Amino acid sequence: MASTITRRALAALAGAGIAALAIGSAAAADKPRIAAVVQSLDTEFNVLWANAANSHPLVKDGTVTLTVLDGRMDALTQSNQFDTAISEKYDALIFVPVDINAGNDPVQRAKDAGVPVIGSNTLISNTDLYKSYISSNDVEAGKILAKSVFDKMGGKGNVVIVEGMIGQSAQVQRLEGIEATLKEYPDIKVIEQKTANWSRAEALSLVENWLTAHPDEIQGIIGENDEMAIGALEAVKGHGLDPKKIPIAGVDGVTDALLAVQRGEMMSTLQDADAQAQGAIDLALAAVQGESYQPKAKVWDVNGGKLAWEGGKSQHYSVPWVPVTGENVEALLAMRKTQ
Template sequence: MKTTRRFLMGAAAGLALAGMVFGGSSADAKTLKIAAIVQSLNTEYNVLWADAAKAHPALADGTATLTVLDGRQDVLTQSNLFDTAITEKYDAIIFIPVDIDAGNEPIERAKAAGIPVFGSNTMVSNTALYDAYINSNDVEAGEMLAKAVIDKAGPQAKVVILEGMLGQSAQVQRLEGIQKVLKENPGVTILEQNTANWSRAEAITLMENFLTSHGDAIQGVLAENDEMAVGAIEGIRNHGLDPKTVPVAGVDGIKDALEAVKRGEQSMSILQDANGQAQGAIDLALHKIVGDSYKPRAAVWDVNGGKLAWNDGKDQHYHVPWLAVTSENVDKVLVGN
């Protein structure tokens, strides 16, 4: 039977919610314990991240264990999970925060307890708190998706913007990139702008509301992630319009978005490398704990044939490159995913 991403997503969510540990036995004193506190396992990208983290070679050989803890898109839940990790004396924490500001204080508590914290994917506002962090440049992603839609819709286009959960770093920074491009294209009009909280279901409803208000005056959709892009496409279809006639762009590179690109219904999906961000974060954590004798094992690093410079693990911030997926390269990307 073919294993699908959606099957893996459900399996990973179930395991993480059960608090299962991946890797060697936690009873082994020589085995390092890492906790990953993620935003939510209800979004495909976060589950892809967790699944990639579980596949790190250091877990398979017993060097470390990884416990994935679901923050359920709630700042209080994430804060409580930090208390759990501190009480259970984890050797390191990898953090994907729900809120750019609310995530600062839990990191401070962990650091006070002597536990290093590493950022991945979304960030807190006080990045100096991290021992190191690895993500992709979300301002750049916002610029890319805005340019993709304007290139298709034209310099006088009327567009709508679907935002992620307000206060998350990806929402803040992708909007910054979008606004930068809009400033460079003063002829573009924003008809509507609202949050769909990274949710496909909310995006369907929001897009239908936009279309009820503006109809076919909407000439482009800027969605800050692919779940919302796919939802917007469904909303366009539900309204009786052909999605191929309304340029839509999103971020993450989830399978449904890539399939929409292949069908010509989504102009671009900007692939975010879940493997690079997740496994890169584990390498940074293990390097901190073990010391300079630790050699990184993720494929993203240049020392392992990737494009991201490891630089002996000395940098505090690492940017994993984006990949723009269009009709020209989508078949190749789908084969690789």
């Protein structure tokens, strides 16, 4: 399989839905078969995640068959994809859930059927159902987001919070981190808070309305992901305001956010899609093949990475966040061009 897949190609694969799983079931019986049920293939971060999964060395060389399925931001769609993957006897599943609670039932069904499930990126509430999971600490992300904005505001003033899709683990946990940090800044006041569903367009409209309703009253903007932070940035610029005077922060390190950091217009923290996706492939293969499996992703200590592999036996692996700065943004943009 090619080392990278375009968003259009991924969407086409996902559009095949159950047919894509059926094709996978026809693969050589001796190849481990993994289905990755992801939130959506309509945002850059999820596409980066899927590209990274398809770039895993054992997927690229055909040793492993990987099918990536688009959950289309719908918990029922993901649940149906689980049932199909179970019936098609996939060896393991990787799950990036839409909803923190609705995702529990399909994982339980897979576990009951003897199919190991590896969590990646966003999580279900009952993480004990996973064989193992690899993610970044979203509570910590919320704290990083809030502190970066509050400090740029001088520790006082009015802030607005653009939330992700309500009920997703990243939305729940990033908000928890933001609220914990708010307690440390008594002179910061939240004057607006609402979801924009991880969408740049929705955030643009939302923040435009807030800027109209609160002229000259918004001193900082927190976006729970980069897409929404970029939408907020566009709204600020559309109102003729200087973004360098209204701190805006997001999370993920998508390309447009890196470029905005480079221009000094916003702040971002990179979420390592490569580590989360390829690490999940290794954990899935360890679940299938046992202790003899040797990991191939660069994230592990055996390959000079930052995480201890520990035989693939730990239930939770936490990928560090990478703050995007003026010093590292050029290197991150150069790396993005090769992905």
